Amino acid sequence: MRVEIWADIACPWCYVGRARFDRGLAAFAHRDQVEVVHRSYELNPQAESGNVPIIDAVAAQYGRTREQQIAREEQAAAMAASVGLDFLIGGRVFGNSFDVHRLIHFAKTRGLQDRLLDLAFRANFAEERSIYDRQTLLDVAVDAGLKAEDARKVLDDPQAYAEQVRADERLAAELGAGGVPFFVLNRRYGVSGVQSAEMFTRALEQAWTERAAA
Template sequence: MRVEIWTDIACPWCYVARARFDEGLAAFAHRDQVEVVHRSFELNPEAENGTVPIIDAVAAQYGRTREQQVAREEQAAAMARSAGLDFRIGGRVFGNTFDIHRLIHFAGTRGRQNELMDLAFRANFAEERSVYDRRTQLGLAVEAGLDEAEAHAVLDDPNAFAAEVRADERMAAELGASGVPFFVLDRRYGVSGVQPAEMFTRALEQAWADRPAA
């Protein structure tokens, strides 16, 4: 069975939902027969990298006050901590995730996609390091077990794995996903948003039971 997961490294709800999915998958009896494929989704594809605090940028984007956005950050932080994740508030900046998505696709060709995604989410939310910075991206790639020269070549070539990122985004649109996190089980069932681990387990069980007969 295949599970496809659309996320964005800049999305706090994806950070939490991914951990809860992993917990739900661990409780699934057939977990060893589940292939997990990570798909790209950009929440802000037109964003430019800079130094604008994420709280101010997102508040302006959605017409919220700064206080309202801080409250949402605190809500996300509480959910993350309940899932055993660290989450800091106030130090992240707004940026474009296209390059880190390209790098994640490259990591998939080397069997290190999960490792890089874990490190990128942690760097962004637990450490408040800029995942938009080239040096940070290369450091994460090396820490994930990728060859530094190869990772550098991918980042230096704007076309490297760009088509794969765009294909994921088109696929998300075709499936009706307007936001993330978004989970698709065997192209038959969809689960969106931050759900309890138990719900992910039930969804996996349902999808497994409804598989076409061999």
């Protein structure tokens, strides 16, 4: 059985949702027969990377006050803590995640995609290091096990793995994804947003049962 997960490293709900899915998968009896495919989704494809605080940028984007956005950050931090994830508030910056996605696709060719995803999420939310900064991204890639010269070549070539990112985003649109995280089970069931681990387990069980019946 295949589960496809669309996410953006910039998305706090993806950070939490991925951890909850992992817990739900761990409780699924046939977990060893589930292939998990990570797919790219950019929340802000037109964004420019810089030093604008994420709280100010997102508040302006969605028409919220700064206080309202801080409250949402606090909500995300509490949800992260509930699944054992660290989450800092106030130091993240707004940026364009396209290069991160390209590098994640490259990491897949080396069998290091999951490791890079884990470290990129951690760098962004638990350490508040700018994943939009080239050197930071290279450091994270090396920590994940990629060779620095290989990661640098990918980042130096704007076309490297660009089509893979775009293909993931086109597929998300075709499947009706309006945001992330977005989980698709066997191309039959779609699960949107941050769900409970128990709900993910039930969805996996349902998809498995119908697959077996088919």
